[in-house]
Structures are given as structure tokens and as C-alpha cells.
Amino acid sequence: MADDAAPRHRRVRYAGTHPKRFEQKYKELDAAQHPEELRKVISRGQTPAGMHRPICVAEILAALDPKPGEVALDATLGFGGHAQALLARLLPGGRLIGTDVDPIELPRTDARLRALGFGEAALSTRRINFAEMPTLLPEAGGGFDVVLADLGVSSMQIDNPARGFTFKADGPLDLRLDPTAGEPASALLQSVTRAQLRDLLVDNADEPHAVALAAALQGQYVETTTQLATRVRDAMRRALKPGMSTADRDTEVKKALQRTFQALRIAVNDEFGMLDRFLAALPTCLKPGGRAAILSFHSGEDRRVKRAFQAGERSGVYVRVAPDPIRPSFEEQRANPRSSSAKLRWAVRADR
Numbered sequence: 001m002a003d004d005a006a007p008r009h010r011r012v013r014y015a016g017t018h019p020k021r022f023e024q025k026y027k028e029l030d031a032a033q034h035p036e037e038l039r040k041v042i043s044r045g046q047t048p049a050g051m052h053r054p055i056c057v058a059e060i061l062a063a064l065d066p067k068p069g070e071v072a073l074d075a076t077l078g079f080g081g082h083a084q085a086l087l088a089r090l091l092p093g094g095r096l097i098g099t100d101v102d103p104i105e106l107p108r109t110d111a112r113l114r115a116l117g118f119g120e121a122a123l124s125t126r127r128i129n130f131a132e133m134p135t136l137l138p139e140a141g142g143g144f145d146v147v148l149a150d151l152g153v154s155s156m157q158i159d160n161p162a163r164g165f166t167f168k169a170d171g172p173l174d175l176r177l178d179p180t181a182g183e184p185a186s187a188l189l190q191s192v193t194r195a196q197l198r199d200l201l202v203d204n205a206d207e208p209h210a211v212a213l214a215a216a217l218q219g220q221y222v223e224t225t226t227q228l229a230t231r232v233r234d235a236m237r238r239a240l241k242p243g244m245s246t247a248d249r250d251t252e253v254k255k256a257l258q259r260t261f262q263a264l265r266i267a268v269n270d271e272f273g274m275l276d277r278f279l280a281a282l283p284t285c286l287k288p289g290g291r292a293a294i295l296s297f298h299s300g301e302d303r304r305v306k307r308a309f310q311a312g313e314r315s316g317v318y319v320r321v322a323p324d325p326i327r328p329s330f331e332e333q334r335a336n337p338r339s340s341s342a343k344l345r346w347a348v349r350a351d352r
Helices: 036-042 056-062 081-090 105-115 130-136 155-159 184-191 194-205 210-217 223-240 246-266 271-285 299-315 330-335
Strands: 071-074 095-099 123-126 144-150 286-296 320-322 343-348
Touching: 056 081, 056 144, 056 286, 056 343, 081 095, 095 130, 095 246, 105 123, 105 144, 123 184, 130 271, 144 155, 144 271, 144 320, 155 271, 184 223, 184 246, 194 210, 194 246, 194 299, 210 223, 246 299, 246 330, 271 299, 286 299, 299 343
Parallel strands: 071 095, 071 144, 095 123, 144 286
Antiparallel strands: 286 343, 320 343
């Protein structure tokens, strides 16, 4: 009898009402099993974990005006939302090349777009940094009619603690878009001088407390995101004026956390250097009359895009550029708060 008894399986233990594991906390990751959870997250104006909501889609389509038969480049493919919208305009007869440096998310996005019916004739994906755009010219037939670059970090990267992009959950202090290349932010903190870290915080994030933060972080053994967040909070408590209200202090600390993570992310990925290379190559990668649109998310990026486009217009490379940045509508910012800092600029290459 005992030999015939079915084997007993231990019940999976639930971690409680406040689970710590990413997969348990964000049930919308499995939309098939938890469709109601997915709807609830979206209805609250939040981005479901593991997903990314494309920003300024209508504005980008208006600026780029993609047409059937044209060749387009989505230089920062991400979740593929912008690419999907562009492909709907490029077909029939057109095609899109999508590039992304992230070896984790690119295969997922490729599979997602293939499942929507976009075959090799319409879509090809490449794992390269967008600064390497000129290497795609032979595949594009010598130039692109349309080029899009969305400079924001995707929600899939931000929301996953294992990628180390957020101070809201514990994870390795990495911050690399491509975790197979370069050094993580934890190594950077030990290799830079205090002056270099101070300048990095100012240049990459306009951090007003750069001196205090550099003194607290430089040369320290900081391996996780929560360890870094703790050191930033401690440094800010000492740096802020004692007479500030609790609410004001909490606000300043949160801003310092956001700026510190941003500054380190930009540094480990050399984001400004890659953007400068991309902007320099852009005119020669556009066909005559080609259109480009770039979506930026902080002042350092936007300044570079603005100056490059204006310089191109003065030299005659671009016949028209956006006179002012285009911002997401009030409705979009309310529905997707992560869009609130976005700025869209566009340029049209001269017909020569």
C-alpha cells in the first residue's frame, strides 16, 4: 500500500502580502495568468512591469511621415512599440531595420514583432549601438528615408532589479545597457577620483550636491543598488539644511537618488559619447529629403540634439529643424507619467 501511494509534493510557500521577489510582486509579468492585474496597472496610469509604452507615437509619425516603400531605422528598438507603428506606415513595400545594444531585450522584441506578422522582408534586427549606424548603409541601400532614436531607458530595464537600474529594489549595481561590455557602476565608483565623480554628477545630471555625494561615494565598495541608495540618503541628510521640512527633505533626497543613478548610468554606457557619434553620422546616413526624429529625456541629451540640428540647418545639411521641442500631450503624461520629461526634436535633410 505504501509503495502505491502517490508522492507528496510540498506546497509552494507564499512570501506574504508584500512579496520581495520581482515575479511575485509584479503579477502582470504573466499577463495570460493575470489579465485583470494588467488592466488594473494600466488603469492607474502605470507601466506594467516587463513592458514599455511608446511615447509620442502620433507626434513621431507626424514628424517622420513614413511612406510605403521607404526604408527606416529604429536606432533604439527597445520594446518595439515605435517600430510597430512605423512598419504599419512603411508597408507594403517598405522595411525597417531595428537596432539595440541590449542582448537581453532585443531577442524578446524580435520575437514579439515576428509574432505580429513582420517577416524578414519587412523587418531585420541587429545588436549594435546606434552610434554604429553607418555600418548599416549597405543593407539600407545607401541611406535611410526615416531615422528614429528614443534615448530613454526602457521600462523593462528599469523595472527589473537584476539589471540594477533602480534604487527602488535591491539588485546588483550594474546600470549597463549591455551587461556583457564595459564595467558596472560598482567598479566605476572604485576607479574614479573624487574630482572625476563630482564632475560626472554635474555633467551627467546637473547634481547640485555633487561635492557632498562624491565625497560619500568615491572609492567605496558599493555592490548593490540599495547600498548605493543608503549612502546617497545618508550624504543628503548631512548636506541638507536642518531647518527644511520633512516633506522637502524627502523630495530632495529622492531627486538626488534619481540624479545619481542617472549620472552613473550615462557614464558606464558612455551615452553622451555615443549620442555625439550618432548625431555626427546622421546627415550622411539620411537620403536627400530624409527625416530624423530624436526623443530625449534630460537636458544633457536635448542640448546635444538641439545644437547638432541647429548647426546642420546653418550649414545647409538640414533644410528644416524643429523650432522648439515637442512635448507629450497632457493626456499622455497623465496616462503614462514616465513620458513627462520627454522632448522630441526633428530634422529634414536637404534635397542634395
